[in-house]
Amino acid sequence: MVIEHHPFPVNDKGHLEIGGLDTVKLAEKYGTPLYVYDVSMIRKNARSFVDTFKKLGVRAKVAYASKAFSSIAMLQVAKQEKLCLDVVSEGELYTALKADFPAESIHLHGNNKSQEEISMAIQNGIGCIVVDNFHDIELIETVSKQLGKKDIDVLMRVTPGVESHTHEYIMTGNEDSKFGFDLQNGQAEEAFKLMQHHEAIHFKGLHCHIGSQIFETEGFKIAADMLFKELAKWKDLYDYIPEVLNLGGGFGIRYTKEDNPLPYNVYVEELIEAVKQHVETLNIPMPEIWIEPGRSIVGNTGITLYTIGSMKNIPGIRKYVSVDGGMTDNIRPALYQAKYEAVIANKATKPITDTVSIAGKSCESGDMLIWDLSVPDIDHGDLLAVFSTGAYSYSMASHYNRIPNAAVVFVENGSDKLVVKRETYKDVVKNDLTYE
Known part of the structure; x- marks a missing residue:
C-alpha cells in the first residue's frame, strides 16, 4: 500500500x-x-533535471541550491550525481569544501557578501561568483589585487520585474527586492559596463531567480523575455554575447493536495524552448543554461x-x-x-x-x-x-x-x-x- x-x-x-x-x-x-x-529519491529528482538537458542536447549545469539542506553527506550525494553547487555563505562554502566538492563546480551567491567570503571563494578556486550589487564588484576588485588573481568568472544577478505566484516572502524577481540589479532603472547596464572589460572579471552572463514554489512556467518565460530584451540591446551597443544564462530555480513540489507541481522535465523543456526562440531571433550561439533546483531535489x-x-x-x-x-x-x-x-x-x-x-x-x-x-x-x-x-x-x-x-x-x-x-x-x- x-x-x-x-x-x-x-x-x-x-x-x-x-x-x-x-x-x-x-x-x-x-x-x-x-x-x-x-536518497534514491534525491538521485531520481536530480537526474530528472540533468537527463532532460542531455536528452535535448543542450549544454547545461544543474546546481543544487544547498540552502535547502546542506550537510557533508548531502553534498557528497550531489557530487556523486555530478551536480554543481550553489552556496550563499562561508559556512555553506566551508561545508562544501569539507565534503570535498569540486571547487570549480561551486557558485557563490548572496546579497551581502563579505570580503572574507569572496576571498575564501577566490582562494579556493570556485567556479563562479554571482554578482548581486556594486559592492560585490568593488570587493572582487580588492580581493583580486590582494591575491594576484584575474579573470574571475562571474554572473550578474538581475531582477527582471517578474512577480511569481508564490508567498510574498519568497518572491525575489520583482523590482522591489533586496536581490540583484534592476533591469528597469538602468542599474544592470551600468554594472555591465563596469564588468565587461574589467581586468579582474570574466563576465559570463546573466542570472535571475523569480521566486520559489512555482507551479507554472509562464513566469520563467517572461523572465527570459526580459533578459533577452536587455541582451539584445547589449549586443547592438556593445557587441556582447552571453556565454551563460542562469534562470534560477524555484520549481514547486507537492506539500498538500492543493499543490499541483509540473513534472520536472516540463520546466526544463519549456525553459529551453523559450531560450532557443530568443537565440534564433538574435542569431547568436546558444548559451549554456544553468538552473538551481534545491527544494525540488530534496523537498x-x-x-x-x-x-x-x-x-x-x-x-x-x-x-x-x-x-x-x-x-x-x-x-x-x-x-x-x-x-x-x-x-x-x-x-x-x-x-x-x-x-x-x-x-x-x-x-x-x-x-x-x-x-x-x-x-x-x-x-x-x-x-x-x-x-x-x-x-x-x-x-x-x-x-x-x-x-x-x-x-x-x-x-x-x-x-x-x-x-x-x-x-x-x-x-x-x-x-x-x-x-x-
Whole structure:
C-alpha cells in the first residue's frame, strides 16, 4: 500500500516505510524528532533535471541550491550525481569544501557578501561568483589585487520585474527586492559596463531567480523575455554575447493536495524552448543554461518523525495533539503559514476517526505544525510522520527554548546511515561563557 499522493509504502504491520525501512524501527533506533531522507529519491529528482538537458542536447549545469539542506553527506550525494553547487555563505562554502566538492563546480551567491567570503571563494578556486550589487564588484576588485588573481568568472544577478505566484516572502524577481540589479532603472547596464572589460572579471552572463514554489512556467518565460530584451540591446551597443544564462530555480513540489507541481522535465523543456526562440531571433550561439533546483531535489524526499505526547481536547473547538518537536525543527508553518500532510506512522492503515491539530512543544502559540489533520484513534507515544520536510527544515532549525537540533538519517535500498548526529544539551551550551 502507498500513502495517497506520497511515494511512501505501508508494510504488512501497518507501519509507514521509507527507503525500504520501517519508520517505527528507525524512530526506536535513532529517537525523535528525526529527519529521514530517501536518497534514491534525491538521485531520481536530480537526474530528472540533468537527463532532460542531455536528452535535448543542450549544454547545461544543474546546481543544487544547498540552502535547502546542506550537510557533508548531502553534498557528497550531489557530487556523486555530478551536480554543481550553489552556496550563499562561508559556512555553506566551508561545508562544501569539507565534503570535498569540486571547487570549480561551486557558485557563490548572496546579497551581502563579505570580503572574507569572496576571498575564501577566490582562494579556493570556485567556479563562479554571482554578482548581486556594486559592492560585490568593488570587493572582487580588492580581493583580486590582494591575491594576484584575474579573470574571475562571474554572473550578474538581475531582477527582471517578474512577480511569481508564490508567498510574498519568497518572491525575489520583482523590482522591489533586496536581490540583484534592476533591469528597469538602468542599474544592470551600468554594472555591465563596469564588468565587461574589467581586468579582474570574466563576465559570463546573466542570472535571475523569480521566486520559489512555482507551479507554472509562464513566469520563467517572461523572465527570459526580459533578459533577452536587455541582451539584445547589449549586443547592438556593445557587441556582447552571453556565454551563460542562469534562470534560477524555484520549481514547486507537492506539500498538500492543493499543490499541483509540473513534472520536472516540463520546466526544463519549456525553459529551453523559450531560450532557443530568443537565440534564433538574435542569431547568436546558444548559451549554456544553468538552473538551481534545491527544494525540488530534496523537498519531497524527506519526512520528519515525531513522538506524540500530550493531548488537549476543547469541546466544540479543537483537539490539540502535541509532539516532541515543532518550530525549532520546522519553522515554515510559523514563518510562511506553510501547510503539510502527515500520517500516524505506526497506524497508517487504521480507519480515520478524528480531526486534530498538531502542536509543537515550543513556548509559542504560533508553534503549530498542522491545523487540521485526519487521524485514527491515537495514543501517547504514537509516531507522527510529516511529509515533504526535506527542504528548509534542518537548514532553518533553531535552538529556541534551548532545544537541541534533531538527527538526520539517510536511507537507501534498505540500509540506514546516521549523517547528522543529534545534538546534546552540552552542544547547546558549548559556546556559553560564565559571568562571575
